[in-house]
Amino acid sequence: MNDGIALTGSATVTRTREHTEKERRVKRVVIADPLSTEGLDLLGAADELEVVDVSSEGREALEEALGDAEGLIVRSGTQVDGPLLDVAQHLEVIGRAGVGVDNIDMRAATRRGVAVINAPGGNTSSTAELAFALLLAAARRVAEADRSVREGRWDRKALRGRQLQGNTLGVIGAGRIGTEVARRAHAFGMRILAYDPYLSSERAADERIERVELDELLERADFVTVHVPLTEQTRGMIGVAEIARMKPTATLINAARGGIVDERALAVALQQRKLGGAALDVCETEPLPGEHPLREAPNLVMTPHLGAATVEAQREVALEIAKRVRDALVAADLTSALNVPQIDPKERARLEPLLELGRRLGVVLSALTDGRCERLEVRYAGSMRRVLRLLAAACLEGYLRSTVASPLNLVNALAVADERSIDVARVRRRRIADYANYVELTATGGPREQVVGGALLEEGHRRLTRVGRFHVDAMPRGNLVLVKNRDMPGVIGEVGSCLGEAEVNIAEYHLARTEAGGEALGVIRTDAPLSKELLEELSGLPSVIAVRQVVLDS
Ligand code: NAD
Numbered sequence: 001m002n003d004g005i006a007l008t009g010s011a012t013v014t015r016t017r018e019h020t021e022k023e024r025r026v027k028r029v030v031i032a033d034p035l036s037t038e039g040l041d042l043l044g045a046a047d048e049l050e051v052v053d054v055s056s057e058g059r060e061a062l063e064e065a066l067g068d069a070e071g072l073i074v075r076s077g078t079q080v081d082g083p084l085l086d087v088a089q090h091l092e093v094i095g096r097a098g099v100g101v102d103n104i105d106m107r108a109a110t111r112r113g114v115a116v117i118n119a120p121g122g123n124t125s126s127t128a129e130l131a132f133a134l135l136l137a138a139a140r141r142v143a144e145a146d147r148s149v150r151e152g153r154w155d156r157k158a159l160r161g162r163q164l165q166g167n168t169l170g171v172i173g174a175g176r177i178g179t180e181v182a183r184r185a186h187a188f189g190m191r192i193l194a195y196d197p198y199l200s201s202e203r204a205a206d207e208r209i210e211r212v213e214l215d216e217l218l219e220r221a222d223f224v225t226v227h228v229p230l231t232e233q234t235r236g237m238i239g240v241a242e243i244a245r246m247k248p249t250a251t252l253i254n255a256a257r258g259g260i261v262d263e264r265a266l267a268v269a270l271q272q273r274k275l276g277g278a279a280l281d282v283c284e285t286e287p288l289p290g291e292h293p294l295r296e297a298p299n300l301v302m303t304p305h306l307g308a309a310t311v312e313a314q315r316e317v318a319l320e321i322a323k324r325v326r327d328a329l330v331a332a333d334l335t336s337a338l339n340v341p342q343i344d345p346k347e348r349a350r351l352e353p354l355l356e357l358g359r360r361l362g363v364v365l366s367a368l369t370d371g372r373c374e375r376l377e378v379r380y381a382g383s384m385r386r387v388l389r390l391l392a393a394a395c396l397e398g399y400l401r402s403t404v405a406s407p408l409n410l411v412n413a414l415a416v417a418d419e420r421s422i423d424v425a426r427v428r429r430r431r432i433a434d435y436a437n438y439v440e441l442t443a444t445g446g447p448r449e450q451v452v453g454g455a456l457l458e459e460g461h462r463r464l465t466r467v468g469r470f471h472v473d474a475m476p477r478g479n480l481v482l483v484k485n486r487d488m489p490g491v492i493g494e495v496g497s498c499l500g501e502a503e504v505n506i507a508e509y510h511l512a513r514t515e516a517g518g519e520a521l522g523v524i525r526t527d528a529p530l531s532k533e534l535l536e537e538l539s540g541l542p543s544v545i546a547v548r549q550v551v552l553d554s
Contacts, residue, residue, distance in 0.1 A: 025048060026047075026048060026049065026050055027048060027049055027050070027069075027070035027071060027092075027329045027330075028049075028050050028051075028052055028065075028068055028069040028070055028071065029043055029049055029050070029051050029052070029069065029070070029071035029072070029073060029325060029329070030052050030053075030054060030062065030065045030066055030069045030071065030072050030073070031051060031052065031053040031054065031055050031073050032054060032055060032062050032072060032073065032074045032077075032078040033055050033073075033074050033075035033076075033077040033078050033097070034055045034056075034075070035053075035055065035073060035075070035097055035318045035321075035322070036314050036315045036317075036318035036319075038315050038318055038319050038322075039073075039097070039315075039318025039319055039321065039322035040053065040318075040322070042319060042322040042323060042326065043322045043325070043326055046326050046330055048329070048330045049071070049326060049329060049330065052065045052069070062078070062084070063084065063087045066084070066087050066088040066091065067087055067088070067089070068090060069088060069090060069091060070090050070091060070092045070093065070329055071091070071092065071093045071094075071095065071325050071328075071329050072088065072091060072093070072094045072095070073094075073095040073096075073097060073321060073322070073325060074094065074095070074096055074097070074103065074104070075096070075097045075098055076098060076100065076102075076103050077103075078103065079103050080094055080103060080104040080105060080109070081105050081108065082105055082108040085105070085108050085109060085112055085114065088114075091112070091114050092114060092115065092328070092329060093114065093115045093116075093117060093325055093328045093329055093337075094109060094114055094115070094116045094117070095117050095118075095119070095321040095322075095324060095325040095328075096116065096117070096118040096119070096321065097119055097122075097317045097318055097320075097321040098118065098119060098122075098123070098308070098317055099118055099119070099120045099123075099405065100118075101116060101118055101338065104116055106338070106339055109339060110339040114339075115328060115334050115337040115338075115339060116337060116338045116339045117321070117324045117325060117328060117334075117336050117337055117338065118321070118336075118338060119317045119320035119321040119324065120176070120405075121176060121316075121320060122308075122313060122316035122317030122318075122319070122320040122321075123307065123308035123313040123316065123317055124176045124177050124180055125180060125312070125313070125316075126307060126308055126309075126310040126312060126313035126316075127177050127255060127307035127308055127313075128177050128180030128181045128184065129184075129310075130255055130281055130303070130306055130307045131177065131181050131225055131227070131253055131255040131281070131307075132181060132184050132185075134253050134255060134279035134280075134281060134301055134303065135164070135169075135181075135185075135223055135225065135251070135253055135279065136164070137279060137301045138223075138251045138253065138277045138278065138279040138299075138301050139161050139162045139163070139164060139223070139251060139277075140161040140162075141159050141161050141277070141299070142301075143301045144159065144299070145159045162222065162249070162251070162276070164185070164188040164189065164190050164223075165188060165189035165190070166189060166190075167190055167191075167222040167223065168190065168191045168192075168193060168220055168221050168222050168223070169181075169182070169185045169190045169191070169192050169193070169221060169222070169223045169224075169225065170193045170194070170195070170212075170217040170218065170220065170221030170223070170224040170225070171192060171193070171194040171195075171196075171209070171225055171227060172194075172195050172196070172214070172217065172224065172225070172226045172227065172228055172237070172238075173195075173196055173226065173227035173228030173229075173234075173256065174194040174196040174199045174203075174204075174207070174209060174227070175196070175198075175227060175228075177227045177255075177256075178194065178196070178225070178227035178228075179207060181225055181227065182194065182207055182209055183207070186208060190223075191210070192207075192208065192209045192210065193209070193210050193211075193212045193216070193217045193220060193221055194209045194210070194211055194212070194217070195211075195212060195213060195214045195217045196211075196228075197369075197370050197372040197403070197446075198372075198403065198420045198421075198422075199211055200374050200420075200421040200422075200445070201374075202421060203421055214242070215245060218242055218245040218246050219245050219246070219247075221246070221247075221250060222247065222249070222250055222251070223250065223251045223252075223253065224238075224246060224250060224251070224252050224253065225252075225253040225254075225255070226238065226252075226253065226254045226255075226256045226260055226261065227255075227256050228256060228260060228403075229256070229257065229403070229404060229405025230256070230257035230258075230259050230260055230405070231402050231403060231404075231405075232402055232551070233402045233403065234260050235259050235260065236259070236260070236262050237260050237261075238252065238254075238260060238261040238262060238265075238266075239262040239265050240262065240265040243262075243265055243266065243269045243274070243275060244274070246275060247276070248273070248274055248275065248276065249276040250275060250276050251275075251276050251277040251278060251279070252266065252275060252277075252278045252279075253278070253279045253280075254278075254279075254280050254281065254282060255279075255280075255281040255282065255307050256282065257282055257405075258280075258282040258283040258284040258285070258286060259284045261280070263283060263284055263292070263293070263294055264293060266278055266294070266297070267292075267293035267294050267296075267297045268293075270297040270298055270299055270300055271293075271296075271297060271298065273298075275299075276299065277299035277300065277301075278297075278299065278300050278301075279300070279301040279302070279303075280294070280300070280301075280302050280303075281302075281303045281304075281305055281306055281307055282305050282307075283302075286304070286305055287304065288302070324336050334411065335411075335415065336412070336415075337411045337412070338409060338411065338412055339409060339411065350384075351384065351387055351390060353456055353460050353462070354382075354384060354387060354391060354437055354439070354456050355390060355391060355394035355410070356394070356462065357437075357439055357454050357455075357456050357462045357476070358378070358391045358392075358394035358395040358397075358398065358439055359394045359395065359397050359398035359401075360398060360454070360462065360464075360476040360477070360552055361395060361398065361439055361441050361452050361453070361454045361464070361476065362394070362395040362396060362397060362398025362399035362400075362401070362441065363398040363399070363401065363402075363550055363551075363552055364452045364464065364467070364476065364480070364550050364552075365395075365398075365399055365441050365443055365450060365452045366398065366399045366400070366401070366402060366403075367482075367548045367549065367550040368443075368450045368452065368467070368468075368482075368548060369443045369446045369450050370446070372443075372445070372446035372447065373399075373422055373443040373444070373445050373446055374421065374422060374423060374444065374445025374446075375422065375423040375424075375425065375443070375444045375445050376392075376395070376396070376399065376417070376422055376423070376424050376425070376441060376442070376443050377424075377425040377426075377427060377441070377442040377444075378391060378392040378395050378424065378425070378426050378427070378439070378440075378441055379427045379428075379429055379438075379439065379440040379441075379442075380426075380427070380428055380429065380437075380438070380439055381428075381429035381430060381435070381437070381438040381439075381440075382435070382436055382437035382438060382456075383436065383437070384437065388426045388428055389414075389426065390410060391426075391439065392414065392424055392426050393410045393411075393413040393414050394410060394413070395439070395441055396413040396414060396416070396417045396422075396424065397409060397410060397413040399441075400413065400416055400417065400420075404416060435455040435456075435457070435465075436455075436456065436457070436458050437455060437456040438453065438454070438455050438456075438465075439453065439454055439455075439456075440452070440453040440454075440466065441453075450468065451466060451467075451468055452464070452466060452467055452468075453465050453466030454466070454476060461475075462475065462476055462477075463475065463476070464476040464480075464523065467482060467512075467521055467523065468521070469514055470512040470513070470514065470520075470521040471512055472510050472512045472521065472523050473510060474508060474510045474523040474525065475508070475525065476552060477525075477552050477553055478507065478525050478526075478527075478552060478553055479525065479526050479527070479528065479529045479530075479549070479550070479551055479552070479553075480523060480524065480525055480526075480549070480550040480552065481522075481523075481524040481525075481526060481530060481535075481538070481547065481548070481549050481550075482521065482522070482523055482524075482547070482548045482549075482550065483495055483521070483522040483524065483538065483544060483546075483547050484519060484520070484521050484522075484544070484545045484546045484547075485519070485520055485521075485522065485541075485543045485544045485545055486519060486520070486543050486545065487513045487515075487516060487517055487518050487519060487520040488517070488543055490543070491520070491522070491543045491544075492509065492511065492522070494541050494543060495522060495524070495538065495541065495544070496509075498534075498537055498538055498541065499524075499526065499530075499534075499538075502530075502531075502534050502537075504526050504527070504528060504530060504534070505526065505527040505528070506524055506525070506526055506527075507525040507526060507527055508523075508524070508525040509522060509523075509524050509525075510522070510523040510524075511523075519545065529549065529551055530549055535547055535549055
């Protein structure tokens, strides 16, 4: 018997099942945007599920189907907003077939206790292949050669290219896609360099990748390919100065996200022949605006964001999301959920101030280590019980925040750390000194061990109390500038006037030192973030040894 799903219009019931009160265990999954049949079949094969496909229908049919649904699968086409969630009173899981969840109101879903799951791995191979296609097309000037033949020319001399075999590929961001590109480049006989603070030496050795700093990569590589997420740190990462470091014969590829490469700087470099060539699958504004300087740039291949646009990627993504949604609904497996776990709200409220301290310490530590870490130890001293695992997740959430493309939270932070081969240790200590709750993070595996510590005071205030060897007392909020300097007279004045001249207002200035005449650390809270130029100016002051900026409330 059809269970009488009352859908308007011609909504397709892909699979139906007896749905009586007795059989309430059968859960309904609504498909709101087109999903490959492989994904639909995987869901349909589960006895516990029934699939209702309204992807060819309008919002009204979707709302009607959602009234009695436990699962919802969307691509980027459906806006999952508060009003839609209001009609989905039984909803447990939203699956996004793809990576980005910008079309899902995460806050509204989380508030309603609905888990949000995405499918980040399904398009890895297709995107890596497109990056490689761009690499070859740029190296052998395929698009330009095609145009010239169609125009009646036979310019074999003018179209001389570059060979991959024996040349060096620089991979910026050796995550899922970057690693796949590196594997393909090995098959072409290339040497591989990578810049990625999260690439462990173990994984680099396994993948036969040489880890280098960004400047060295830019200087040595014949081809540079970008595979980082677009974050505050990576926006404009390849600009005028970085392009100037590259060989004038080198080729730059970006199949990651628009905005990572400075498009104007790239257009100028190509026009002035200061760069051999470039290939882009993505741009800052998509579609590329009509008057954009890249349209006139020579030796440039462009594609309209085709990374994941293959039959196979669509199938893989559909299978991945179908499997994750099935496991969430049938086996209550929420390990791939992106939003906050369902902890009892009262318990959550009790723990939140400590978790927020952990997040903030994680952000400070990330600025100190440049994200380079193989082992993170989270120590907690205080009276809260059953908090250590969540606290470690919160610290990692802060620590990894600026480097991850997809949403990061308490549910997935430990799993992301594991993916990045960061070994996380959790240590419980007895109460330390005057602090009711003290958290200390130690990162090892980078150039040097880094430690930060902080306290949650009785009245709920948070304090940053330790940075490396220095004992400080600053509020971990807003914008902090950490200045390590030689302990000598006049430093505060010098730093203060440098900031004053740039019209940056100082809210707090704490100074700590280990011994007179040794080294000191200034923790300065400013009203606004410092520009790159101003940070460089500060670093250049004679008394200053190092400067780091930490933006805590962006
Ligand atoms: P991933 O999270 O697996 O890998 C990203 C890597 O970048 C990580 O290893 C991380 O450590 C590194 N990283 C982060 N910040 C860095 C920094 N400041 N400097 C150096 N390395 C840094 O992501 P992925 O799945 O490999 O995706 C990579 C990129 O490709 C993302 O931008 C994603 O949006 C994009 N993408 C594009 C398409 C397309 O259609 N063109 C399709 C899928 C993904």
